[in-house]
Amino acid sequence: MNPADRDNSDGEGPARSPRRQLYGRSKGKALRAAQAARIEGQLPALTIPLDRLAEGPGPLFSRPMTEFRLEIGFGGGEHLAAQGRQNPGIGYLGVEPFLNGVAKLLAAIEADSLDNIRLLRGDGRDVLASLPEACLTRIDLLYPDPWPKRRQRKRRIVDPAFLDAVVRALAPGGEFRFATDIDDYAGWTLARVLPRTDLVWLAETAADWSEPWTSWHRTRYEEKAIREGRVPGYFRFRKA
Numbered sequence: 001m002n003p004a005d006r007d008n009s010d011g012e013g014p015a016r017s018p019r020r021q022l023y024g025r026s027k028g029k030a031l032r033a034a035q036a037a038r039i040e041g042q043l044p045a046l047t048i049p050l051d052r053l054a055e056g057p058g059p060l061f062s063r064p065m066t067e068f069r070l071e072i073g074f075g076g077g078e079h080l081a082a083q084g085r086q087n088p089g090i091g092y093l094g095v096e097p098f099l100n101g102v103a104k105l106l107a108a109i110e111a112d113s114l115d116n117i118r119l120l121r122g123d124g125r126d127v128l129a130s131l132p133e134a135c136l137t138r139i140d141l142l143y144p145d146p147w148p149k150r151r152q153r154k155r156r157i158v159d160p161a162f163l164d165a166v167v168r169a170l171a172p173g174g175e176f177r178f179a180t181d182i183d184d185y186a187g188w189t190l191a192r193v194l195p196r197t198d199l200v201w202l203a204e205t206a207a208d209w210s211e212p213w214t215s216w217h218r219t220r221y222e223e224k225a226i227r228e229g230r231v232p233g234y235f236r237f238r239k240a
């Protein structure tokens, strides 16, 4: 059984991966017939094959791409699909364990005939570990699960091993972009990035982290955070 197929009935339990725990929901409401048909019909052809990633992302696409970017935890895929539409020459990889989110992104890919997005229903850390060094120009981690309670913080995806994997996969000058609406997660991430010499925070003024970057497309989670009165922060780090 694929670990990503495990359903967590309370929506919070861990889905186990052979290497590490993947916390959070992997399934939500039952898929509608059209969504299920896309999962069956389109997902196999668009799925990122972990066992062939060592060759790099290029062979995954049917035409040459100028560069490659990865979005980890794309949710419903709003940001990833918008990026794919805006930059048809860039190849995008997206990873998300939540089946319903994958189904949504497949609908957007079909609606706009996007041929520059490949995806995996799984764990972003597996994609990072399988890619060759220095093959990505950008890695986006947008609103990762906040795990706000003190005892849950160890579940956060940002940790030294994750940052090592991000740096390894980024090309020199490539960017790691991180957004969160949880002050404590912003502080948590800065505390782990700022001591490093291989990632440089690009903020010079407060506007650089309090306003979204150019070409930002609001995500579903961000809409909810703003509705509920939380204030997002946007962080860009460049690989030295």
Ligand SMILES: C[S@@+](CC[C@H](N)C(=O)[O-])C[C@H]1O[C@@H](n2cnc3c(N)ncnc32)[C@H](O)[C@@H]1O
Pocket (backbone or CB within 6 Å): 022, 023, 024, 025, 072, 073, 074, 075, 076, 095, 096, 097, 098, 101, 122, 123, 124, 125, 142, 143, 144, 145, 146, 157, 219, 220, 221, 222
């Ligand atoms: C709070 S949601 C944000 C989703 C989306 N980025 C947005 O802003 O709307 C966090 C997402 O990260 C996904 N996620 C959690 N752990 C992950 C992992 N190890 N790899 C990839 N995605 C993960 C969750 O399934 C969830 O969809």
